[in-house]
Amino acid sequence: MPPTTPENFRERAEWAASRTLTRYLPHKVEREDRADGTILLRSGYGLPEYVRCTGDWLHRWADEAPYRLAVAERDGPGWRNVTYADLLRFVRRTASALLARGMGADDCIVIMSGNGVDHLILSLAAQYVGVPVVPLAEQYSLIPEAHARLTYVLDKVRPRMAFVDDAARYAKALVLPELQGVEMVAGRVAKVGRDLTPMADFLSHDLHPGLEAAHAAVGPDTLAKIMFTSGSSSDPKGVLTTHRMLCVNQAQMSAVMPYLSDAPPRITDWLPWNHVFGGSHNVNMMLAHGGTLHVDSGKPTGRGFAETLANRDAYPGTLAFNVPVGYAMIADRLQQDRALRHRLLKDLDLIFYAGASLPQDVWDRIERAMIEVRGGLPMMASSWGLTETAPACVMVYEPIGRSGVIGVPLPGVELKLIPDDDMRCEIRVRGPNVMPGYYQDPERTAKAFDEEGFFITGDAVRFVDPLDMNRGLIFDGRVSEDFKLETGTWVQAGNLRMNVLKSLAGLVQDVVICGHDRGEVGLFVFPPPGTATEDNTTRGAVTDDGLKARIEERLRQLNAGVTGSAKRITRAIILAEPPSVEGHEITDKGSLNINKILTRRADLLERLYDNEDPALIRV
Structure with a gap:
């Protein structure tokens, strides 16, 4: 070993x-x-x-290995399988449907649902003829409390078309005012109070006479995607992603x-x-x-x-x-x-x-x-x-x-x-x-x-x-994410967080380093799921004496090997509520939105620096 x-x-x-x-x-x-x-x-x-564009990959493998499986997804008890020959055929027919609607580089397609075969086909078809796609986190559409993020992007990009894989599952989002006048394409259609275009219509569409010319015009500088960042410190930013x-x-x-x-x-x-x-x-x-x-x-x-x-x-x-x-x-x-x-x-x-x-x-x-x-x-x-x-x-x-x-x-x-x-x-x-x-x-x-x-x-x-x-x-x-203590000492929060997670392995799910303009470095602790119960929770903090004692012991061991106030954790509080998707405390990447957590839980931040609070772990 x-x-x-x-x-x-x-x-x-x-x-x-x-x-x-x-x-x-x-x-x-x-x-x-x-x-x-x-x-x-x-x-x-x-x-x-x-290569010049993503479509070149499709043509290469449809020519060299047409019957090789390209992509598959669960479909009932079995799998829906698409070979490279099928993938190129579906992409070209779907791209033809976009051209038939007069869509081009000045338009965009918002994809509101998660990973899937139809999602991939529509994305590659749009890229094939130079129409940018905007893939969004599915929770923006599935969770009503997150609809503000969805409407922010819709207002920003003004799409010509939007897509979901299952209309019934996304029904609440499909009737948002910002989607009025936007063609809605669905892998599985349902009665949701608005018109829908079945994705199946795209997969069987006749080839457009301008398809070859439209594809030939796509080059390295053509916009392929607009990918919105998670917005951990501000509104999401749309990253212009080219074929190059x-x-x-x-x-x-x-x-x-x-x-x-x-x-x-x-x-x-x-x-x-x-x-x-x-x-x-x-x-x-x-x-x-x-x-x-x-x-x-x-x-x-x-x-x-x-x-x-x-x-x-x-x-x-x-x-x-x-x-x-x-x-x-x-x-x-x-x-x-x-x-x-x-x-x-x-x-x-x-x-x-x-x-x-x-x-x-x-x-x-x-x-x-x-x-x-x-x-x-x-x-x-x-x-x-x-x-x-x-x-x-x-x-x-x-x-x-x-x-x-x-x-x-x-x-x-x-x-x-x-x-x-x-x-x-x-x-x-x-x-x-x-x-x-x-x-x-x-x-x-x-x-x-x-x-x-x-x-x-x-x-x-x-x-x-x-x-x-x-x-x-x-x-x-x-x-x-770095900050200064009130003494002017810089705290390298990212590095310190990794050291803390290593020391508290098995006791915590994640942590947030606190202390901006404070006298000492403190810690928000997210415990493992199921830790917080009605019996051991008070005003949003976990008061489990056994868990508090184990965390305190580990933090003392961590502090024993360091010098300087910027690397010493002197206080901690265990949070009862896990990071909230609805409260935007988790980014699209799955990481913690530190600024949002500290703002949303300002009362707990004050309690972290209250030496009399019964939930406080003092190290």
């Missing part, structure tokens, strides 16, 4: 490299140091050619991940398509390499995990994508079920996580299971990027043997690192996968780029080894 100390990077990396079964390239980084201390990093590998961004990003990853081209990848995935990780990174990885995508209708939640596990068990795949909580749930099941271990792991070339750092103990458990099943490891990797970067900019593509590393720049990407006194670096990025700007928002667009054209991400990183760039970078939180 690997060296037991995760921080012993070289030993763990060498151990992993000796056991990795997946074909890989070594990290290769070029560094430039400027007189002002700024560091520029570039890939040592060149950027390969990339989507196509070049797949070429960048193909250049350093040779196994993607060794055999068609197979993916079973739940990650939402309104988010860039699921909708651009994963879906396009399948399309670019002629792979197969099984749409997973489950999620790594209490209700959805059984479904996602059943789907992955039926179609394990060669590439696995998930968020850390999803891998933690899978690791638990792998530990319990030897047969399941073999079915899920036997063909994996890649285990990829994003969204947050994967706990090292989960990483280690998956490694042990892989060694048992295959006698070796797949590539175990992570990446970093944003909606504005299509998304991948930095990626792990060699064995590293530990969690928490986001990797090195991809070919064609240039990083600007601006160090502070603690050798933490603000990271900015420039490259062909970076957006041209925000939709109808010139002021925000201008503020998003520095004088050299680097996108200002607001994120921070550190070097794994400042003397060896090939060891990669570690994500170190959001610069915008």
Whole structure:
């Protein structure tokens, strides 16, 4: 088994490299140091050619592998299967229906429901003839309290068309005033108080005489999507996503991940398509390499995990994508079920996580299971990027043997690192996968780029080894989430949060670092589901003495190894209410909306700094 100390990077990396079964390239980084201390990093590998538009992928695989399964979804007791030949045929007929309505680059289609075959066909059809799509989080339409987000986007983009997979399920949203006069397309129609166009009409539409010319006019600069950010600190911003961004990003990853081209990848995935990780990174990885995508209708939640596990068990795949909580749930099941271990792991070339750092103990458990099943490891990797970067900019593509590393720049990407006194670096990025700007928002667009054209991400990183760039970078939180105590001392909230989560593993679901303009750093604690009960909850806080004592003990152990007020947690309070989707306390990416939590729970923030409050944990 690997060296037991995760921080012993070289030993763990060498151990992993000796056991990795997946074909890989070594990290290769070029560094430039400027007189002002700024560091520029570039890939040592060149950027390969990339296709003109997403439609080129469809034509290639419909020609080379017409009967290969492209995409599938659950359909009653079985699956609805679409081959590459079928996919191209459906896309061209649906694109013809759009042209018959006179739609073009000045129009857009809002997609209000989640992942599905019809969703994919309509998106690719719109891109095929240069009509941008706007994929939205399905909770905007399903949860009445979240309709404000939906109406904000509808008012912003003024769509010609909207789509849902099931009219009955989305009935309340379909009659919103903002959708009057908008053609509503539905995969399954129902009586909902307005006219609907069946998606089946699009799939059987006659080919339009202008189809070939419309497709030929689509190029790298054509707008493919408007992807709205989660709006964690302000109103959602519409990211202009071009065909170049989507196509070049797949070429960048193909250049350093040779196994993607060794055999068609197979993916079973739940990650939402309104988010860039699921909708651009994963879906396009399948399309670019002629792979197969099984749409997973489950999620790594209490209700959805059984479904996602059943789907992955039926179609394990060669590439696995998930968020850390999803891998933690899978690791638990792998530990319990030897047969399941073999079915899920036997063909994996890649285990990829994003969204947050994967706990090292989960990483280690998956490694042990892989060694048992295959006698070796797949590539175990992570990446970093944003909606504005299509998304991948930095990626792990060699064995590293530990969690928490986001990797090195991809070919064609240039990083600007601006160090502070603690050798933490603000990271900015420039490259062909970076957006041209925000939709109808010139002021925000201008503020998003520095004088050299680097996108200002607001994120921070550190070097794994400042003397060896090939060891990669570690994500170190959001610069915008940092704050000052009343003494003027800066608190690096993102880094501190990761340390706290590691210390409180098993006792908490998540935490929020508090203390802006206060004298001490405090903690909002979200406990595991089911912790808060009527008997142990008072005015929105959990008063369980046993849990409070365990958290206090762990925090004291954490504090024992640090100096300085910016790294010491002196108080905490356990919140009874979990993060609220309706209250916008969770972003579309599934991360916590820190500003909204602190604002919405201002009374609890005051109680956190009230030394007489009975719910307070004083450390």
